[in-house]
Amino acid sequence: MTGIIVTGHGSFASGITSGLKLLAGQPQNYEAVDFLPEDSVESLAEKLSEAVERLSDCDGIIIYADLTGGSPFNVSIRMKMETNRSLEVIGGANLPVVLDGYMTREMAGNVKTLAESGVEAGRAAMVWFQETAEDEDEYEE
Known part of the structure; x- marks a missing residue:
């Protein structure tokens, strides 16, 4: 099974985890690593390294970071470059991306496929609602 780590600025990881618990129950083979002001x-690198160690029994690990180019993302990329483990990093993560990864990781087969699926899930989850005159009439009824 693929292990999942969520990391980000402030309490991003804890917040994503809270939402994930509401939608999917208590996550297994999952770590949340917040990058707090202190x-x-x-x-942060030490906390991420410890999270990777706790998931050492997993076939691979995917790290979801909040902001591409931010410190949690950059530290995760550095870890990926310095390890022999099967580890992938996604930047720009949000709850739909993490939920998709959590729910489909057993079916994905490997961590690279899961990363590809996560990026597509993120794109699909973004919706721009534009109200038209036709929509307004529909809502008034």
């Missing part, structure tokens, strides 16, 4: 980049 954390340094070095302490």
